[in-house]
Amino acid sequence: xxxxxxxxxxxxxxxxxxxxxxxxxxxxxxxxxxxxxxxxxxxxxxxxxxxxxxxxxxxxxxxxxxxxxxxxxxxxxxxxxxxxxxxxxxxxxxxxxxxxxxxxxxxxxxxxxxxxxxxxxxxxxxxxxxxxxxxxxxxxxxxxxxxxxxxxxxxxxxxxxxxxxxxxxxxxxxxxxxxxxxxxxxxxxxxxxxxxxxxxxxxxxxxxxxxxxxxxxxxxxxxxxxxxxxxxxxxxxxxxxxxxxxxxxxxxxxxxxxxxxxxxxxxxxxxxxxxxxxxxxxxxxxxxxxxxxxxxxxxxxxxxxxxxxxxxxxxxxxxxxxxxxxxxxxxxxxxxxxxxxxxxxxxxxxxxxxxxxxxxxxxxxxxxxxxxxxxxxxxxxxxxxxxxxxxxxxxxxxxxxxxxxxxxxxxxxxxxxxxxxxxxxxxxxxxxxxxxxxxxxxxxxxxxxxxxxxxxxxxxxxxxxxxxxxxxxxxxxxxxxxxxxxxxxxxxxxxxxxxxxxxxxxxxxxxxxxxxxxxxxxxxxxxxxxxxxxxxxxxxxxxxxxxxxxxxxxxxxxxxxxxxxxxx
Numbered sequence: 001x002x003x004x005x006x007x008x009x010x011x012x013x014x015x016x017x018x019x020x021x022x023x024x025x026x027x028x029x030x031x032x033x034x035x036x037x038x039x040x041x042x043x044x045x046x047x048x049x050x051x052x053x054x055x056x057x058x059x060x061x062x063x064x065x066x067x068x069x070x071x072x073x074x075x076x077x078x079x080x081x082x083x084x085x086x087x088x089x090x091x092x093x094x095x096x097x098x099x100x101x102x103x104x105x106x107x108x109x110x111x112x113x114x115x116x117x118x119x120x121x122x123x124x125x126x127x128x129x130x131x132x133x134x135x136x137x138x139x140x141x142x143x144x145x146x147x148x149x150x151x152x153x154x155x156x157x158x159x160x161x162x163x164x165x166x167x168x169x170x171x172x173x174x175x176x177x178x179x180x181x182x183x184x185x186x187x188x189x190x191x192x193x194x195x196x197x198x199x200x201x202x203x204x205x206x207x208x209x210x211x212x213x214x215x216x217x218x219x220x221x222x223x224x225x226x227x228x229x230x231x232x233x234x235x236x237x238x239x240x241x242x243x244x245x246x247x248x249x250x251x252x253x254x255x256x257x258x259x260x261x262x263x264x265x266x267x268x269x270x271x272x273x274x275x276x277x278x279x280x281x282x283x284x285x286x287x288x289x290x291x292x293x294x295x296x297x298x299x300x301x302x303x304x305x306x307x308x309x310x311x312x313x314x315x316x317x318x319x320x321x322x323x324x325x326x327x328x329x330x331x332x333x334x335x336x337x338x339x340x341x342x343x344x345x346x347x348x349x350x351x352x353x354x355x356x357x358x359x360x361x362x363x364x365x366x367x368x369x370x371x372x373x374x375x376x377x378x379x380x381x382x383x384x385x386x387x388x389x390x391x392x393x394x395x396x397x398x399x400x401x402x403x404x405x406x407x408x409x410x411x412x413x414x415x416x417x418x419x420x421x422x423x424x425x426x427x428x429x430x431x432x433x434x435x436x437x438x439x440x441x442x443x444x445x446x447x448x449x450x451x452x453x454x455x456x457x458x459x460x461x462x463x464x465x466x467x468x469x470x471x472x473x474x475x476x477x478x479x480x481x482x483x484x485x486x487x488x489x490x491x492x493x494x495x496x497x498x499x500x501x502x503x504x505x506x507x508x509x510x511x512x513x514x515x516x517x518x519x520x521x522x523x524x525x526x527x528x529x530x531x532x533x534x535x536x537x538x539x540x541x542x543x544x545x546x547x548x549x550x551x552x553x554x555x556x557x558x559x560x561x562x563x564x565x566x567x568x
Contacts, residue, residue: 001035001036001139001141001255001256002032002033002034002035002036002253002254002255002256002265003034003035003036003037003038003214003253003254003255003256004025004029004032004034004036004037004038004251004252004253005038005214005216005231005233005244005251005252005253005254006022006025006026006029006037006038006039006040006216006251007040007216007217007218007219007229007231007244007248007249007250007251007252008021008022008025008039008040008043008218008219008249009021009218009219009220009227009249009294010040010042010043010044010045010046010047010218010220011046011222011298012045012046012047012048012049012050012052012222012223012298013045013046013049013052014046015044015045015061015062015065016065018043018044018045018046018065019044019065019068019069022039022043022044022069022079022081023069023072023073025037025039025251026073026074026077026079027074028251029077029251029253030074030076030077032253033253034077034253035076035077035078035139036077036078036079036080036138036139037077037078037079037080038079038080038183038185038214038216039079039080039081039082039185039216040082040185040186040187040216040217040218041082041096041098041112041147041148041185041186041187041218042082042083042084042096042187042218043081043082043083043185043218044062044065044066044069044081044082044083044084045058045062045083045084046222047187047218047222047227048120048121048122048187048222048225049084050122053084053094053126053127054126058084059084059085059086059094060086062083062084062085063083063085063086063087065083066081066083066085066099066101066106067105067106069081069101070099070101070102070104070105070106071104071105073101073102073104078100078101078102078103078107078138079100079101079102080098080099080100080101080145080183080185081098081099081101082096082097082098082147082185082187083097083098083099084096084097084126084127085097085099085109085111087099087106087109088109088110088111088130089111089128089130090128093127093128094126094127094128095111095112095127095128095129095130096111096112096115096123096126096127096147097109097110097111097112097147098110098145098147098185100136100138100143100145102138107136107138108136110130110133110134110136110145110146110147111127111128111129111130111147112127112129112130112146112147112148112149112150113129113130113131113132113133113146113147113150113170114129114149114150114152114153114170115127115129115149116148116149116152116158118158119545119546119551120189120224120225120542120549120550120551121149123149132168132170132173133146133150133170133171133173133174133177134173134174134177135174135177135178135179141180141181141256142177142178142179142180142181143179143180143181143183144171144174144175144177144179144180144181144182144183144211145174145183145185146170146171146174146182146183146184146185147184147185147186148184148185148186148187148188150170150171150184151170151171151184151186151201151202151205151215152201153169153170153171153172154169155201171205171209172208172209175209175211179211180211180260181211181212181213181214181256181260182205182209182211182212182213182214183213183214183216184202184213184214184215184216185216186215186216186217186218187217187218187227188217188218188227189225189226189227189542190225190226190227190228190283190287190542190543191542191543191544191545192280192283192284192543192544193280194228195228195230195246195277195283196277198215198230199232199240202215202232202234203234203238206234206235206236206237206238207238210236210237211236211260212233212234212235212236212256212260212261212262213233213234214233214254215231215232215233215234216231217229217230217231219246219247219248219249219250219290220249220290220294221290221291221292221293221294221295221298221541222294222298223295223539224539224540224541224542224547224549224550225541225542226247226287226290226291226294226541226542226543228246228247228283228286228287229244229245229246229247229248229249229250230243230244230245230246231243231244231250231252232244233252233254233262233264235261235262236260236261236262240274241254241262241263241264241273242254242264242273242274243273243274243275245271245275246278246283246286247286247287247289247290252264252265252267252273253265279454279458280450281447281450281451281453281454281458282454282458282459284443284447284450284451284543285320285323285451285454285455285459287541287543288320288439288440288443288451288541288543289320289323289324290324291541292304292320292321292324292325292414292437292439292541293323293324293325295437295539296324296325296412296437299412301410301411301412301436302325302329302410303325303329303330303331303409303410303411303412304321304325304329304330304331304411304412304413304414304437305330305331305332305333305402305405305406305409305411305412305413305414306318306321306330306331306332306333306402306413306414306415306416306435307332307333307334307335307398307401307402307416307432308332308333308334308348308351308352308359309334309344309348310334310343310344310345310346310347310348310351310466310469311344311347311469311474311475312448312449312452312465312469312470312474313416313417313418313440313448314348314416315347315351315452315465315466315469316416316439316440316443316448316451316452316455316465317414317416317439317440318330318332318351318352318355318357319355319452319455319464319465320439321414321439322355322356322357327355327356327357328358330355330357330358331357331358331360331405331411332348332351332352332357332358332359332360333359333360333361333362333398333401333402333405334348334349334359334360334361334362335361335362335363335364335397335398335401336361336363336364336365337363337364337365337368337394337478338365338368339386339394339478339479339480339482341475343468343472345361347466347468347469349361350466351464351465351466351469354463354464354465354466355464362401364394364397364398364401367397368393368394368397371393371397386478386479386480390478390479391428391476391478391479392428392431394431394478395428395431395432395476395478396428396430396431396434398431398432399428399430399431399432399433399434399435400434402434402435403434403435406435406436412435412436412437413434413435413436413437414435414436414437414438414439415432415433415434415435415437415438415439415441415537415538416432416438416439416440417432417433417438417440417441417537418440418441418443418444418445418448419440419441419442419443419444419445419498419544419547419548420444420445420446420488420491420494420495420498421445422438422441422530422533422534422537422548423498423502423523423526423527423530423548424488424494424498424523424526424527424530425526425527425529425530425533426476426484426487426488427533429533429536433533433536433537433538434538435538436538437538437539437540438537438538438539438540439540439541440540441537441538441539441540441541441547441548441549442540442541442542442543442544442547442548442549443543444495444498444499445474445491445494445495446491446492446495449470452465452469452470453470456470473485474491489519489522489523493515493519494523496514496515497511497515497519497520497523498523498527501523501524501527502527502546502552503544503545503546505546508520508521508524528554528558528560531554531555531556532556534548535556
């Protein structure tokens with residue numbers, strides 16, 4: 001029997017559009033001889049549908065879409081499709097389900113057992129879990145169908161979320177129920193190194209149970225999440241037979257034979273069954289591009305606009321935008337002030353030329369002087385040129401210039417700050433933080449440099465991002481002779497401390513064993529005091545285990561002494 005893996009990019013809430021996408025993939029797989037086509041988790045609603053699930057009639061509409069899909073499938077091909085459902089759960093509740101469609105009808109529906117309720121996941125808000133997992137029979141084969149988190153039982157960082165009614169590993173339950181083929185429908189968001197973690201996880205299941213394993217993952221960007229796909233098939237001996245490429249829609253075939261053996265089917269276009277694993281910088285770049293592209297397309301934006309300072313952050317953001325929507329739809333603004341260096345404008349212009357994007361120079365000094373001539377500024381502020389308030393004023397003038405064009409032309413305004421700056425508040429609310437999407441919000445400064453070098457040396461093999469933007473000392477250029485490192489710790493130190501504080505939740509005491517204690521305390525204090533800024537920033541793309549966004553819920557009005565007696 002030929003089984004197809006359909007790595008799909010749905011749009012959240014677009015039930016009829018997603019149904020059409022599923023039907024199109026089923027028809028393509030049927031032409032290749034597939035008997036069963038497997039789709040990702042919640043493919044009909046898109047993942048995550050969030051509070052759409054609470055809207056009256058939404059789950060019922062998903063069930064109707066599944067019935068409509070079942071009735072319209074080509075003869076002789078079945079589909080296994082994820083969707084929110086009222087089937088197989090008590091009346092009045094909804095389940096995260098997957099239905100097997102064949103012969104014009106829904107043959108069976110399974111419901112997810114483990115509902116993640118950590119980081120960006122909030123499924124217990126919406127769904128009722130199944131009490132245990134059971135196999136389903138299809139064409140004489142015992143299928144061990146389960147959904148995403150059901151395969152993550154007991155993994156570090158997830159075990160605490162297990163509901164008390166679940167007492168066993170769903171995969172183990174399926175094997176105990178004589179599963180011959182394990183099939184996991186997923187919407188597993190991308191994080192750095194997560195594709196490797198998933199592979200190791202699935203190989204542990206296979207090593208434990210000696211069953212072949214099909215893993216089908218969603219691809220695409222939805223709000224602050226990006227899904228990398230990387231769907232794969234493992235033989236019963238743990239060997240990886242085929243892996244779909246990351247960050248693109250794709251379809252692959254495998255053959256299931258009597259006795260439980262699997263064979264991967266060669267691709268029509270000659271692509272390798274196991275594409276080489278990309279370097280870390282390539283994954284980061286692909287995730288950024290896909291996240292921005294889908295945010296714009298699914299939100300109805302065609303063009304974007306951003307400020308180009310001549311620095312490395314705006315350079316990388318502009319490159320990502322060009323890759324996402326093309327150079328004709330990217331508009332760059334250079335906004336020099338009285339404190340701007342000559343190279344900031346020349347580097348911005350060189351970048352725009354290299355990328356082939358629209359470029360406009362808008363000096364802000366006249367507007368700056370107009371503020372200084374009015375009572376808006378006030379005498380005390382006039383006596384402090386290039387002070388903090390004056391620096392923020394310049395950033396806000398620039399932010400307003402970007403937003404004017406966004407409003408006038410319907411362009412998406414991009415904020416270009418990186419995670420290191422956002423973490424410690426080295427950014428201006430309503431200034432450089434202004435915009436509809438924060439492209440680099442989950443990219444540390446060290447990775448901004450690493451990805452930019454990768455672009456020049458590996459991806460493009462030419463100087464796209466000006467070398468001077470990579471080599472000059474970072475500066476906001478809001479005051480004379482201003483450099484980031486006059487205010488911040490060196491970025492390698494700052495990033496390492498922030499990784500410890502944010503992604504590992506390490507204490508000040510632990511990090512002070514590795515870094516100067518006064519520096520660690522300064523970073524922690526700055527990070528806590530600037531939560532109010534981050535709460536108001538534009539959404540960005542989650543790339544790490546702990547991003548600033550829906551998965552990190554720190555209070556704004558709070559006090560915590562991080563130097564408790566036990567820490568000293």
